[in-house]
Amino acid sequence: MSAEENITRNPPADCTDDTCPINFTSQPTLDADKKDCANDPILSRITLYDCNGNKVPTSEVENKIIGFYVGASWCPPCRLFAPRLCAFLEDNRSSFAVIHVSLDHSESAFEEYTYAKPWYNIPYDLPIRESLVREWKVSTIPALLIYNPMTHQTITTWGRTAVMKNPQGCLEEWKQNRHGVGWIQLIRGNEIAVLIWVGLIYFCAYYIYQLFVL
Structure with missing residues (x-):
């Protein structure tokens, strides 16, 4: 059984169908050359490489909307989302870029997951990866933070x-500078659940009204 098949069939116990929680095993660290720079522009703090291992200047993305994709190969929802993200990126390359912030547990897993992907990567051996995730207060993956450089x-x-959704x-x-998704898109496909919640809220409000007003 391949590593991917094993992850798909036996996902981490605390993962849901939609997300996996992040459990850091190390203490926060700062890049020796980047201390006290949390307020600096993100692109001045990172190094980028493409899927072939070629260094890419940050000028390639500084005039585009950037999606910082936090994901990992051990996360089944990440594997499901990645193809959708890649397709979206391919359709919008002229004004959108993706930078992958890996939370894989090994460099080999990182390389396998990023192989042939159209996004840029922050190298696995740079501690800035975890530092950024902590700064952004990301608690579950996959996550896609949209940034305007x-x-x-x-x-x-x-x-x-x-x-x-959109x-x-x-x-x-x-x-x-908008979220990119509205309430209509959020409830699309979940209409029954929304109706149930609306019904429950109405019932509770009516019960309280009958109990305390009448």
Whole structure:
């Protein structure tokens, strides 16, 4: 059985169908050359490589909306989301870039997961990977944080939901500093659950009204 098949058939016990929690095993560390720089522009703090191991200047992405993809090969939901993200990236390369922030447990797993992917990678051996995830307060993966390098602002942490629910319109909304997904997209496909919750809220409100008002 391959490593991928084993992960798919035997996912970590604390994963759900949608996310996996992050459990750091090490204490926070700072890159020796990057101390006290948490407020600096992100692109000035990282090094980028493509899937072939070639170093890429950050100027390649500094004029695009960037999606920082936090994921790992051991996370089944990440493996399900990655093809959707790659397809979205291929359709929007002129104005969108993805930078992968790996949380894999080994460099070999990192290399396997990133092989032939169209995104850029922060090298596995750089501690800035974990530092960024801690700064962003990411607690579950997959996560896609949308960042505007022109304004040095994180636009939204809902990037994954936007790509899944609103792939045709989210990029233009990100350019306008919006989340990229609205309530209509969020409830689409979950109409029954929404109706149940609305019914429960109505019932509770009616019961309280009958109990205390009448």
